[in-house]
Amino acid sequence: xxxxxxxxxxxxxxxxxxxxxxxxxxxxxxxxxxxxxxxxxxxxxxxxxxxxxxxxxxxxxxxxxxxxxxxxxxxxxxxxxxxxxxxxxxxxxxxxxxxxxxxxxxxxxxxxxxxxxxxxxxxxxxxxxxxxxxxxxxxxxxxxxxxxxxxxxxxxxxxxxxxxxxxxxxxxxxxxxxxxxxxxxxxxxxxxxxxxxxxxxxxxxxxxxxxxxxxxxxxxxxxxxxxxxxxxxxxxxxxxxxxxxxxxxxxxxxxxxxxxxxxxxxxxxxxxxxxxxxxxxxxxxxxxxxxxxxxxx
Amino acid sequence: xxxxxxxxxxxxxxxxxxxxxxxxxxxxxxxxxxxxxxxxxxxxxxxxxxxxxxxxxxxxxxxxxxxxxxxxxxxxxxxxxxxxxxxxxxxxxxxxxxxxxxxxxxxxxxxxxxxxxxxxxxxxxxxxxxxxxxxxxxxxxxxxxxxxxxxxxxxxxxxxxxxxxxxxxxxxxxxxxxxxxxxxxxxxxxxxxxxxxxxxxxxxxxxxxxxxxxxxxxxxxxxxxxxxxxxxxxxxxxxxxxxxxxxxxxxxxxxxxxxxxxxxxxxxxxxxxxxxxxxxxxxxxxxxxxxxxxxxxxxxxxxxxxxxxxxxxxxxxxxxxxxxxxxxxxxxxxxxxxxxxxxxxxxxxxxxxxxxxxxxxxxxxxxxxxxxxxxxxxx
Numbered sequence: 001x002x003x004x005x006x007x008x009x010x011x012x013x014x015x016x017x018x019x020x021x022x023x024x025x026x027x028x029x030x031x032x033x034x035x036x037x038x039x040x041x042x043x044x045x046x047x048x049x050x051x052x053x054x055x056x057x058x059x060x061x062x063x064x065x066x067x068x069x070x071x072x073x074x075x076x077x078x079x080x081x082x083x084x085x086x087x088x089x090x091x092x093x094x095x096x097x098x099x100x101x102x103x104x105x106x107x108x109x110x111x112x113x114x115x116x117x118x119x120x121x122x123x124x125x126x127x128x129x130x131x132x133x134x135x136x137x138x139x140x141x142x143x144x145x146x147x148x149x150x151x152x153x154x155x156x157x158x159x160x161x162x163x164x165x166x167x168x169x170x171x172x173x174x175x176x177x178x179x180x181x182x183x184x185x186x187x188x189x190x191x192x193x194x195x196x197x198x199x200x201x202x203x204x205x206x207x208x209x210x211x212x213x214x215x216x217x218x219x220x221x222x223x224x225x226x227x228x229x230x231x232x233x234x235x236x237x238x239x240x241x242x243x244x245x246x247x248x249x250x251x252x253x254x255x256x257x258x259x260x261x262x263x264x265x266x267x268x269x270x271x272x273x274x275x276x277x278x279x280x281x282x283x284x285x286x287x288x289x290x291x292x293x294x295x296x297x
Numbered sequence: 298x299x300x301x302x303x304x305x306x307x308x309x310x311x312x313x314x315x316x317x318x319x320x321x322x323x324x325x326x327x328x329x330x331x332x333x334x335x336x337x338x339x340x341x342x343x344x345x346x347x348x349x350x351x352x353x354x355x356x357x358x359x360x361x362x363x364x365x366x367x368x369x370x371x372x373x374x375x376x377x378x379x380x381x382x383x384x385x386x387x388x389x390x391x392x393x394x395x396x397x398x399x400x401x402x403x404x405x406x407x408x409x410x411x412x413x414x415x416x417x418x419x420x421x422x423x424x425x426x427x428x429x430x431x432x433x434x435x436x437x438x439x440x441x442x443x444x445x446x447x448x449x450x451x452x453x454x455x456x457x458x459x460x461x462x463x464x465x466x467x468x469x470x471x472x473x474x475x476x477x478x479x480x481x482x483x484x485x486x487x488x489x490x491x492x493x494x495x496x497x498x499x500x501x502x503x504x505x506x507x508x509x510x511x512x513x514x515x516x517x518x519x520x521x522x523x524x525x526x527x528x529x530x531x532x533x534x535x536x537x538x539x540x541x542x543x544x545x546x547x548x549x550x551x552x553x554x555x556x557x558x559x560x561x562x563x564x565x566x567x568x569x570x571x572x573x574x575x576x577x578x579x580x581x582x583x584x585x586x587x588x589x590x591x592x593x594x595x596x597x598x599x600x601x602x603x604x605x606x607x608x609x610x611x612x613x614x615x616x617x618x619x620x621x622x623x624x625x626x627x628x629x630x631x632x633x634x635x636x637x638x639x640x641x642x643x644x645x646x647x648x649x650x651x652x653x654x655x656x657x658x659x660x661x662x663x664x665x666x667x668x669x670x671x672x673x674x675x676x
Contacts, residue, residue, distance in 0.1 A: 203404035
């Protein structure tokens with residue numbers, strides 16, 4: 001009997017171990033998320049309603065529940081909010097326009113060059129984001145090829161410059177987020193069964209109609225993923241505006257950065273961060289609902 | 298855009314068509330006429346060029362040389378969407394993002410046809426799936442998807458319907474049922490069906506004309522019965538059902554018959570059924586035509602003696618024997634289980650006989666094993 005008991009309990013303990021396994025596997029990720037996401041978010045939320053200590057030094061705040069921080073922060077930075085979303089929108093549209101043909105070409109027309117082209121898409125990641133953005137200063141600068149070409153073709157006047165402008169900021173963002181658009185697009189185009197395209201041709205659709213009625217709808221998951229991966233970081237970006245912009249192209253990321261590090265106005269910076277997050281969340285939710293790609297993924 | 302209804306109707310004629318991939322000729326100088334309204338099967342092992350032929354008819358591949366005509370129109374250089382031809386693809390290739398209704402309506406909408414609703418409803422009724430109109434393809438079973446793929450093609454009333462291994466993905470029972478249904482639908486709609494398959498049973502059940510293809514060429518073309526009873530080549534004899542092919546030498550004639558010596562024994566073959574070029578022949582006999590008895594039984598017709606049963610497989614309706622002959626060849630015999638006599642046993646000494654009219658003779662220079670090493674069920 002004792003032996004039977006022992007073996008029975010052994011079985012249950014094995015079962016318990018088995019049921020614990022998923023949690024053990026999840027644990028490292030959960031600990032990571034808790035430490036580096038949940039805790040900072042809570043901390044940020046606390047900071048966002050703090051008020052300056054009366055008679056204290058700059059940067060000294062005490063915990064209150066001053067929710068009007070949000071209202072003040074939003075009202076004072078409406079312009080930068082609008083601009084952030086506008087630039088991010090422009091960059092997303094441009095990136096989509098560039099990435100779609102690129103991804104299409106790699107997925108359907110590249111033959112044995114496919115892998116090399118994919119590596120080239122990712123190649124920019126081997127250099128720092130900062131360095132690549134600074135490089136655009138050179139590309140668009142007075143000595144650069146772009147301005148010479150545009151002036152030569154009389155598209156812009158001899159006085160017009162390209163750097164320190166909204167144009168440069170949007171161009172920089174488009175460039176920097178292009179791989180995030182290209183890769184999901186490529187993945188969903190690649191997944192399309194070429195026989196469905198042949199079937200469309202067989203059913204009286206010419207190449208353009210096939211593209212419009214079959215290729216595009218079937219690549220929608222990639223379009224949605226790509227636009228989100230571009231729009232979300234672009235809306236919060238501050239490097240492009242800082243390096244390629246001027247005081248009139250400031251985005252919300254630049255405001256948050258200067259509030260945190262220059263003015264040491266932590267509550268406003270925190271409130272702005274939260275507002276940005278909420279705004280993006282709402283926009284994204286509406287967008288996904290509208291795109292209606294749930295069934296395709 | 299395309300007038301699928303009138304002008305381009307008639308027989309499909311493939312004239313001296315070659316398709317090369319590099320220096321490999323997938324289709325080699327193929328000439329073929331498919332009569333309007335027929336159920337035509339292109340039958341052959343994988344790699345024989347049948348699918349390439351189908352794709353050239355559809356316009357999905359361009360012939361390296363030769364022309365394709367539909368009725369009086371040369372369609373060789375027309376794009377797929379300009380041809381009044383529709384295809385049922387091997388994996389169905391339904392549009393996953395569209396409902397069943399929209400899948401079927403796709404071709405009609407492209408051609409700007411009015412009364413889409415009526416046409417779609419009608420064809421859904423024909424394939425007996427009207428209740429699935431609003432589903433997505435992924436929600437359907439394989440058999441249902443197969444019917445929708447068929448509906449999506451025939452709703453356009455094409456001059457020609459191409460079926461690329463349409464039943465390959467279905468299980469055996471469903472396949473049998475669909476074979477009968479496809480044949481019925483073809484009779485119902487009266488469209489020319491061109492059916493590509495490696496499954497000889499499927500081709501024989503449905504088609505009224507079969508072209509057996511091998512290495513980019515047509516080996517033989519004819520009705521299922523013609524091909525089965527009177528194969529012209531060893532490949533056809535072995536690929537379409539099974540055949541016993543025995544080497545022999547023509548030794549003389551006896552009225553309408555040739556007298557052929559096979560390893561010291563003599564059999565008769567009708568002169569009209571001989572394809573031999575000289576005195577060397579392959580004498581062919583189908584396994585189910587042979588009667589098999591224990592040594593000592595009186596028999597008539599062509600008789601072969603000296604066989605020993607090497608293997609017996611009981612398969613319900615019949616028993617299959619492998620009989621080893623003195624010249625080390627194994628012959629196959631099917632015997633109907635209709636006489637209540639227990640089957641013969643392994644090691645039994647037997648005599649075999651058959652009516653001389655069932656024998657066919659192929660050219661003796663042919664490889665007796667051609668077409669038998671390709672397994673027509675898998676391919």
